[in-house]
Amino acid sequence: MAKAASESCEICEGGTGHHYCQQCDQIFCDNCKTAHLRIKTTKCHTFQSVRKINPEENLFCSEHDEPFIFHCVDCDTVVCQTCVVKKHNRHDMISIKDSVLKLKEQLETCVESKSKAISNDSKQLKQGDKVYRSDAKAVIKSITEDATRMKDWIDAKAEAFIKLVKEIEAKNHKILSKAYSGKKMYL
Template identity: 50%
Template sequence: MAQAAASTCEICTGGPGEYYCQQCDQLFCGSCKLSHLRMKISKNHTFLSGPNINKEEKLLCIEHDEIFFFFCNDCDTPVCRICSVEKHSRHLMTDLTKSTEKLRSELVKTIESKITTSSQTVSKIERETKTYREEVKAVIKTITDDGKYLKNLIDKKVDSFVKLVQDEEHRVLQKMSTITKFYKGVFENCQQWQKNITEMETIADVLLLQKLKKLKVDVDNIDLKQVPERSSVSYINKKPSGTEIDSLFGELQFKEGQAVMEKTENQQNTRPKESQKMYTYACMFCRNEQISATEPSTSSNRYVFKL
């Protein structure tokens, strides 16, 4: 295929054919282009320029072998002058070049908006992740300090509480990491789309419109959902004077979005006097409580057990 950089002007046959007239299907040098645009009959002709102009890529109306000038909004297709009169006379039509430029402008704005939103969201998640991890560290330190205070009596409970916090931290961080990766992916995709749109500037309008429409589908398919409220964790400690291990611990609470996973307000010590030790635990989701003589497993993140 002949490239513009290796062709000569088809008017004067002396200068380099650096400019391609889409209406005349000819290559022009700079001087002939200016003369062409001064003529009344061709003053509105449009040109393509650049090292990769390929005349063979220009698409014509199959039926009339005419250049596409308009875009029929009713039929969602480019049309030539003859088609606009014969088949689309009562349809809503716009200038092909203007339609292409309008779509390109809308896409650029949409992508820029999503890049800004994605960037801001990633920054927010990273800040909140840092804050959450600091809270986790503070809670673990408090729990560990309580363990030292009750050294010989509560080693086992300290380990179970720390593990519960760390398991929840692991779950929450995994969730935050997934959201972060998603928005980073959106950010990278949008950057690539920006680059692609810039590289499309030398493509003929009819091809550019088709490519932009396809790109618009991909861009519109990105759904930037609202990020859930930041999860948090806290530990309310106390310094009891009793000797029973189960009564010496504070309340461990996890907050995720609007759902707070914690002990119920009407918590009571359910251990019968002078009888077998009993445990009360509640499901985080349905909040139904159960009583059992077997201590609930601390490896499960479904239950909040009451001491």
């Protein structure tokens, strides 16, 4: 709802708002008001000066100074008894009280639906997190087991090579020892 006469335009946010659209409940500058009235669906909207806006007085039609008693479903606006006949003839009308109750029910249904969706999403996220953590643990275990197997294999290969090198060294040492002792005999 409009608040003060010195507000800026709610459309372009640049100009100073001088005009209040009663149907849109928005403040417009001169240029945006002109553009608003050129649009086919909003050309019949009514404006009043921002200086005259008072939230308590906004319950009355500014044109006929009558209280709003109906909600025009076709135009989605509140109307007084005179406006019903003059501007909203043959439009679908419901009482403001029924309109508010209907909107309240729709809002409650929407909130309940969104609340259930959020609850379900939360449960799915918790379940997904549990599965993810379980999968991560399984991957870590698999990596650890593979690493252990690879280390054992490398250790076994290293031991086999060391044993082979020692065996070759022992054989070569015997050969060299024999050759050296044979050479000593000739000296």
